[in-house]
Amino acid sequence: MSQLADFQNEIYLNGLADVLPGLPTDLTRLAGAAEAKLSATSFGYLAGAAGSEATARANREAFDRWRIVPRMLRDVAERDLSVTVLGTPMPAPVLLAPIGVQSILHPDGELATARAAAATGLTAILSTAASHTMEDVAEAGGDGPRWYQLYWPKDRELAASFLDRAKAAGYTALVVTVDTFTLAWRPRDLDRAYLPFLRGIGVANYFSDPVFQRAVGGPVTDENRQVALLHWIGQFGNPSLTWDDLAWLREQWDGPIALKGIQHADDARRAVDTGMDGVVVSNHGGRQVDGAVASLDALPAVVDAVGGQIGVLFDSGVRTGADVAKALALGADAVLLGRPYAFGLALDGEAGVRHVLRCVLAELELTLALSGHRTVSELSLDFLARA
Ligand SMILES: Cc1cc2nc3c(=O)[nH]c(=O)nc-3n(C[C@H](O)[C@H](O)[C@H](O)COP(=O)(O)O)c2cc1C
Numbered sequence: 268m269s270q271l272a273d274f275q276n277e278i279y280l281n282g283l284a285d286v287l288p289g290l291p292t293d294l295t296r297l298a299g300a301a302e303a304k305l306s307a308t309s310f311g312y313l314a315g316a317a318g319s320e321a322t323a324r325a326n327r328e329a330f331d332r333w334r335i336v337p338r339m340l341r342d343v344a345e346r347d348l349s350v351t352v353l354g355t356p357m358p359a360p361v362l363l364a365p366i367g368v369q370s371i372l373h374p375d376g377e378l379a380t381a382r383a384a385a386a387t388g389l390t391a392i393l394s395t396a397a398s399h400t401m402e403d404v405a406e407a408g409g410d411g412p413r414w415y416q417l418y419w420p421k422d423r424e425l426a427a428s429f430l431d432r433a434k435a436a437g438y439t440a441l442v443v444t445v446d447t448f449t450l451a452w453r454p455r456d457l458d459r460a461y462l463p464f465l466r467g468i469g470v471a472n473y474f475s476d477p478v479f480q481r482a483v484g485g486p487v488t489d490e491n492r493q494v495a496l497l498h499w500i501g502q503f504g505n506p507s508l509t510w511d512d513l514a515w516l517r518e519q520w521d522g523p524i525a526l527k528g529i530q531h532a533d534d535a536r537r538a539v540d541t542g543m544d545g546v547v548v549s550n551h552g553g554r555q556v557d558g559a560v561a562s563l564d565a566l567p568a569v570v571d572a573v574g575g576q577i578g579v580l581f582d583s584g585v586r587t588g589a590d591v592a593k594a595l596a597l598g599a600d601a602v603l604l605g606r607p608y609a610f611g612l613a614l615d616g617e618a619g620v621r622h623v624l625r626c627v628l629a630e631l632e633l634t635l636a637l638s639g640h641r642t643v644s645e646l647s648l649d650f651l652a653r654a
């Protein structure tokens with residue numbers, strides 16, 4: 268029977284106070300609620316995007332241009348949305364996108380996110396730029412599945428150290444973000460001259476690293492803090508990387524690897540050719556190249572190009588369960604949820620993230636069932652029509 272959609276029954280039967288942390292169930296309303304709670308700088312960093320934010324808007328508009336065409340009388344009594352993606356079994360094809368610096372949203376930051384993900388059985392992808400160390404986040408997540416996102420630093424030894432630590436802490440798959448070797452032109456942050464890192468947020472995994480510490484003359488203290496921050500700025504991204512470097516990465520990590528930030532079919536094919544296990548079709552939520560194509564519009568060509576040889580994950584612009592269903596119908600194997608769960612974190616910590624995840628999963632299952640689908644594999648382009 269239905270499991271993920273049980274959240275709906277729980278709300279109706281047990282009442283609002285017992286089930287909901289007072290947050291909207293229309294997930295498109297989360298941003299407004301979070302804005303009222305956060306400082307202008309934190310909200311600006313989270314909700315903002317690159318340039319005129321045209322690509323961030325385009326991500327949403329692309330979803331609106333597809334409409335679902337429900338099918339009837341197909342016996343959807345037994346539903347099962349579970350899938351296995353890059354070796355990880357999941358109750359539904361939804362993961363938590365890597366979002367750095369989460370302590371600007373809530374003091375528990377990534378620890379709360381890891382706990383909420385574990386409670387719902389979903390996989391959280393931890394950012395290299397997390398505000399808590401990957402070891403502490405792994406402990407918070409307990410038995411829950413976890414993947415690690417790499418921001419590939421200039422120093423290979425530091426990169427290798429990150430990967431060793433991630434392996435030791437039980438992260439099973441690696442997501443390498445290739446669209447952000449530097450932050451883009453982001454007016455909301457520029458107008459306030461706000462960067463979390465310069466306030467020491469998002470550097471926990473660097474400052475705690477033995478290779479990093481060696482480079483700054485020992486553990487980071489008040490004395491060498493400025494040196495450490497400057498070293499971080501110099502190390503964070505590597506604009507010289509090419510496809511050839513992936514061979515080295517492949518040697519360092521024996522689990523699955525996915526490249527995050529792929530938009531072009533030829534890049535997706537190169538990911539296959541270089542032995543990657545997956546790609547994440549993403550424009551970083553419109554935060555990098557303003558004017559870039561909507562991520563959903565880039566998805567079909569990538570799906571076509573890889574022809575099932577490797578996994579295709581998707582993010583940017585997903586806000587509701589129906590959005591997840593649309594991306595799956597267009598060929599994604601799974602979808603990463605970004606800002607929505609971060610809004611939940613800002614609003615109510617672990618409970619807020621759990622709320623958002625449960626709403627998305629319930630809405631996804633109801634959308635599929637009410638449209639005549641029992642499993643994710645039954646979805647096809649037939650599910651959609653152009654608006
Ligand atoms: C505040 C914030 C921080 C982010 N930090 C990272 C990060 O550390 N690593 C990364 O690969 N992507 C990062 N992303 C991008 C997300 O992983 C994801 O691609 C994006 O949020 C998806 O778009 P959506 O928010 O519209 O769903 C960040 C996004 C936001 C909003």
Ligand SMILES: O=C(O)C(=O)c1ccccc1
Nearest residue numbers: 367368396447469551554
């Ligand atoms: O803000 C971002 O989009 C992002 O990816 C990032 C990069 C470095 C540190 C924290 C977040």
